Amino acid sequence: MRWEAARVNLRNIDLNLLVILDALLTERNVSRAGERIGLSQSAMSAALARLRDIFSDPLLVRVGRDLALTRNAEDLIVSLKESLSKIEQTLTRRPGFNPATDAxxxxxxxxxxxxxxxxxxxxxxxxxxxxxxxxxxxxxxxxxxxxxxxxxxxxxxxxxxxxxxxxxxxxxLLSDRWLCAVDANHPDVTGNELSERQFLELPHLVYGIGNDRQLNLADQHLADTGVQRRIEVTVESFLLNPFLIEGTRLVSLILERAAKRLLGTVNIKLLESPIAVPDIxxxxxxxxxxxxxxxxxxxxxxxxxxxxxxx
The missing domain is CATH 3.40.190.10 (Periplasmic binding protein-like II)
Structure with missing residues (x-):
């Protein structure tokens, strides 16, 4: 590797190439990287060639129709962003910040x-x-x-x-607690209390996080403690829960602060959870x-x- 040589010869390198490199590593696409910083595709291709020569590494390689980062390029991402951020802070540093005027x-x-x-x-x-x-x-x-x-x-x-x-x-910042949400006219939950038996027998809607449907903290706690439920619906958006529950027999654990903000727009009711779950x-x-x-x-x-x- 010639990383040390690149450092020693820094005075002979156009530091604008670092901005170009950051855009290339972020976008992983020559055209999009050029659009991001206002350079043509030909200029970006020429800059990429210079960067490859400096680092003695292809940096981006063709994999099918896409570009992928080399291992060396992956290792550059964090240090490059930190360096550019420090440079930007140095150039824009002010003795203070005035929210009324500063951009x-x-x-x-x-x-x-x-x-x-x-x-x-x-x-x-x-x-x-x-x-x-x-x-x-x-x-x-x-x-x-x-x-x-x-x-x-x-x-x-x-x-x-x-x-x-x-x-x-x-x-x-704040803490919040979990409540059970059901349709306001739920046929099986007529009062303002939900028994543990009802909670376990009703179909559940569960809020999952990400493509792998990682359970939220409350539902993860129930799973870890061996509580068995019938999960019929999972959704990634927490805010969709009340709207999906409305007009169904579904029950879901929902955070109180958010639920109360939505009560005026959706016909649900909030009940204490019959099974204790930790606050967030x-x-x-x-x-x-x-x-x-x-x-x-x-x-x-x-x-x-x-x-x-x-x-």
């Missing part, structure tokens, strides 16, 4: 539950306070730590029970590279303010 762009990755409960009021707050700030709301990622490491999101909102042990800076605890996580950034700190403070108002 910034932030990305937040969160589930649709966190989007409804936390990000909806956050967006309203930002629109009123920071007219030049753009916020990209990204769907929840299965590998939240990698999203932070590769700088795909400035903040990840995730239950601490799912994120698990880590070294990322974090701040607690939402937190925000960020990469330590952002901890002292005034703009990032302002965004974190806004999220904490929203959470405190909800609590």
């Amino acid at each position: 910034r762009t932030f990305s937040i990755s969160a589930s649709d539950y966190a989007g409804l409960v936390l990000l909806t009021p956050l967006v309203k707050m930002i629109v009123n306070e920071a007219p030049n700030v753009t916020v990209h709301l990204l769907p929840r990622a299965r590998d939240a730590a990698r999203v932070l490491q590769t700088n795909q999101a400035d903040i990840v909102i995730e239950p601490v029970e799912l994120f698990g042990p880590n070294d990322y800076p974090t701040a607690a 605890h939402e937190a925000m996580y960020w990469h330590p590279r952002h901890t002292t950034d005034p703009g990032h700190k302002w965004l974190r403070d806004r999220l904490l303010s929203v959470a405190q108002e909800l609590s």
Whole structure:
């Protein structure tokens, strides 16, 4: 490998190639990478040839009709994004951040539950306070730590029970509890209580996460403790649960804060779960590279303010 040689000869290398390389590694497509940074396909192809020469590696290889990254290219992704982020912060660093005038762009990755409960009021707050700030709301990622490491999101909102042990800076936002949701006119649940027998005999709708249908925390707890149920429907969108339940015999575990936000639009009722399940605890996580950034700190403070108002 000639990585060391590339480092030594850095003065002879156009550093714009790093921006091009980042786009190529992200898009894995020469045309899309060119569109992303405003270069023609021929210019991108020429730059790719130079990058291949610098790293003595093809970087992207043809696999059928697609391009795939080489192992060396995969190893470059994280360090390259971190380097470009540091350069950008150095060039744009200000002594402070004024939300009324400063222009910034932030990305937040969160589930649709966190989007409804936390990000909806956050967006309203930002629109009123920071007219030049753009916020990209990204769907929840299965590998939240990698999203932070590769700088795909400035903040990840995730239950601490799912994120698990880590070294990322974090701040607690809110907790929530699970309730049972059924149709308001359910033929088998006529009162305001659901017995354990009814809960186990009714057909269930379960919220699954991702393409592999990873169970949510409540349903995973029931599965781990050996509770046997008849699952008839699974859905990836938490917010669809009440609408799918309406007019059926289905029962589903749903988080109270989100469910109460939807009660005015769907004809369901909420009941205490006859089987205890642990609460969830939402937190925000960020990469330590952002901890002292005034703009990032302002965004974190806004999220904490929203959470405190909800609590």
